[in-house]
Amino acid sequence: MTVVRDHRTALPSLASVYRTRSSVELKEFFRQRESVVFTLAFPVILLLVFGAILDYRITTASGVSVRFTQLFAAGIIAAGILGASLQNMAISIATERSDGTLKHLVGTPMPKHAYFVGKVVQVLVVTVAIVVVLLLVATVFYGVDLPSGSDWLTFLWVTALGSAACTLLGIAISSLAKNGRSASATVTPIALVLQFISGVFFQFSQVPEWLQTVAAIFPLKWMAQGLRSVFLPDELAALEPAGSWELGRVALVLGLWCAAGLLLCVSTFRWQDRAP
Template sequence: MSATTLPTRPAATRVPGTLRLGVERARYEVRGFFRERDAIIFIFAYPIVMLTIFATVFGRDGAEVAASVPFTQYFLPGMIATGVLLSSFQSLAISIPVERDEGGLKRLRGTPLPPAAYFLGKVGQVLLVSVVQVALLLTVAALLFDVDMPDASGWVTFAWVFVLGVATGAVCGVGFSSLPRSGRSASTVVTPVVLVLQFISGVFFVFYDLPSWMQRVASVFPLKWMAQGMRSVFLPDEAASLEPSGSWQHGAIAAVLVAWLAVGLVVGVRTFRWRRRDDG
């Protein structure tokens, strides 16, 4: 009598981890971003166009700010910082309400995708876009305007200011995305905030020329510190005397960016909505 062969149970399918799902989600977000041609042109071209304008208007005949710093060299750090702000904070604070209005977030919430993977995907997309954006800006600055690039230690500072700036901008953008009442109003709510921060944070003007009260207001927000951190990379050491404190304040830069990163996380966790306000 032959032994009865029992049916074997199929091996359980291993569910991908949150990190792997986040990477796959980032790929999806990047593909979606590069399909939006108007967003690509604005985010990538805006810092380059603004740097070109400043170099043309203020940098004529080798004009310099104090400490023998050419105008183009001085404004490049601000353009890098504002580029990070546009591709992280502004991009997410506008695009997420649109996704919510269109029902994309509601449908996504009904899938097995962990919420953390969704947010990791957003951060990954922002990081990649920011890297490409800054690479293009630095290439234009070096080749067309002869801006000096930093040494090895300068690139180390650049790396941590850049990564902290991207992370802070992305997390704050997610947190801010719950404020607009609809996707249609998101741009109206977010864009003025970004413009005001640019004007008071030393992006469009030499920071030490701004009124002292404006400098104090700007010091509350991360854009001012991102721009200052980038100035410490691209400007000579003696230019630190142009800062209100007389130094680059790397410790304060890191502390403020980390503090805003924590604030953005708390606000995002407490206020993020997957549904429209009129959808329960």
């Protein structure tokens, strides 16, 4: 009797592919000093500088007041999440598209969706890191009061929804850059403008009304508002344009941006640069 041996190599499991791709993404991120400094250190520097310079109290008509750093902590955490998701995804994917990394990955047996799983894991790890560092710095250097009780649940779902929406939007925006060299110049101004008009660096009520309307279109404004609700006393909701935290609307808008971001990713994502 002749025995026929099957010399085919068994393919790794999907879970193994996901773990490997996620590990690659994390190693590549933390090996790039510029990305680590800009994504992790820059928000911390902003918190330290603005917290030291803008040392004043915000008071409502009813007499309730808090230090500016209590409000700024919510805004800078929202900005940190934006940097770890939208900016990070848009710039890194545009760079990998330009240097041929994406084209190479398409030619391998790896499922295409494993690439995006790796990116999502990278965003999750970096987001957790930046949030933890910012909370630590805010409490140690400026005595910021952390959320308590059910506020932590609100903090978690606002962070999760905001990060998901910004990650998907970042993947979609990566297609705006003509090549990797222009990615940072394309994406960074968009992120900075959104931060200035979304109430990150000062009270949102101080933003001109027409810019408030523009900011309300995008997820950063709603993420910052949701985070303010867990860092500030309920009385300070009176300083919001609607006079309340509008957490239901925060969840709705961020959820809609997750859906819209997914549709944009599917319709605009490219594995190669556009032809010159």
